[in-house]
Amino acid sequence: MSSAASLPPFRIPVWRRAVLKVGSNLLAAEGGGLDDRHAGPLAAFVQHSVDQGREVVLVSSGAVAAGRAVLRQHALKATGGGLAARQALAAMGQVPVLEMWRRLSARPVAQVLLSHDDIRHRRRYLNARATLRELLALDVLAVVNENDTVAVDELKLGDNDNLAAIVASLIEADVLLIASDIDALYTGDPRIDAAATPIRQVSQVTPEIMAMAGGSGSVVGTGGMRTKLKAAVTAAGRGIPTALFDGRSAATVAALGHGELHGTWFHATAEQRLHARKHWLRHLPAVAGGIRIDEGARHALSDRRASLLPGGIVQVDGEFRRGDMVAVYTADGLLLGQGLCQYGAAEVRCLAGQHSRDIERVLGYSHGTEVIHRDDLVVLDRLLAGAW
Incomplete structure (x- = not known):
């Protein structure tokens, strides 16, 4: 069996924003609890990326393993198995996980x-997206996990590989980085197949590629290669490529900081991202009513x-709530596009014609400087031209 280290490194395209997923197997200590020997180089990679002007959001596992250690440390007896027990362990373990990343990070952690x-x-x-964006703007390391303590089986986001893909989509990341205890996707399970060889690039996850995946490699993890492939599929569907690499190798992690991947690269295209986002925004039904804007705002939305922003709004029709899909019209009633509104109709009426810096003064609070953020807006004339 050859390893990913024997392959020529893949040169990662330049990225600005990433989600880094760190699995339980990299954080769990022998006998239970947390071990930061692998987390240290990963934290250094995050700081190196930030120093280069990039942004990283961390999706970290390890809460359940940390919770088991808390039980032993305080001589508490587990009440049993099942979802409730796992939720209790996750609740106890969230604090040690966060404390570990806080200790390793040169920046504040949330x-x-x-x-x-x-x-x-x-x-x-x-x-959720506004919170993550604000944390990035404040140069704070966001450590994301599923709220296991209140989730039920039928309403769980699933394993943290899937959660990381969802977060990558949520924050419009350029790449999803999955740090694993295996160094690449192999043609077979390298633990049992001596002839298995690593795959450097995957253009598309096909049923044949999925068949190469095994299950979870450890009792502390909830996923395996199959969940990582599913995460890559989810990310690719939003135009986000995925890098899978060995988070146990400090040399591999350091090389990643210089744009070299010793692992597997799952391709995705800008066209996929454009199509997915455009399609979702274009076909999400708008509520009754809408927002009318002046000529300056029309040019800003269409051409730039x-x-x-509130300054370009001249009229608000009908009623809608924060988060509703709202139609945007020119002042004379021509439909220009639609987008997810950051404010309700009553709030927008108060803000119409005001400067963005006055939002908090007018309302007494602020959800952001934009009424509709450009990432949440589809402009119909640009859509018809194939861009937005």
Whole structure:
């Protein structure tokens, strides 16, 4: 069996924003608890990326393993198995996980717990994304995990590979980085197949590629290669490529910081990202009513792909709530496009014609400087021209 280290490194395209997923197998200590020997180089990679002007959001496993250690440390007896027990362990382990990353990070650290409802409901989706964007703007390391303590089986986001792909889509990441305890995708399970060889690039995850995957390699993990392939499929569907690499190798992690991947690269195209986002925004039904804008705002939206700011709004028709899909019209009633609104109709009426810096003064609070962010807006004339 050859290893990914024997392959020529893949040169990663330049990226600005990434999601880094770190699995339980990299953080769990022998006998339980957490071990930061692999987390240290990964934290250094994050800081190196930030120093280069990039942004990284961390999706970290390890809470359940850390929770088991808390049980032993305080001589507490587990009440049993099942979902409730796992949720209790996750609740106890979240603090040690966060504390580990805080200790290893040169920047402030914040915990973000996401649930199924945060992703499925538009207003909560906007809130989650706004929080993550604000943390990035503040140069804070966001450590994301699923809110296991309140999730039920039928409403779980699933394993953290899937969660990382969802977060990558949520923040419009350029790449998904999966740090694993295996160095690449192989033609077979390298633990049992001596002839298995690493695959440097995957243009598309086909049924044949999926058949190469095995199950979870450890009792502390919830996924395996199959969950990583599914995450790569999810990310690719939003135009986000995925890098799979050995998070146990400090040399591999250091090389990643210089744009060299010793692992497997799952391709995705800009066209995929454009199509997925455009299709979703274009076909999400708008509520009744809408926002009318002046000529300056029309040019900004159509020609510069700018966000809709309150200063360009001249009229608000009908009623809508924060997070609703709202139609945008020119002042004379021509439909220009539609987008997810950061404010409700009553709020937008108060903000119409105001400067963005006055939002908090007018409302007493702020959800951001944009009424509709450019990433949440599809402009119909640009859509018909094949761009947005």
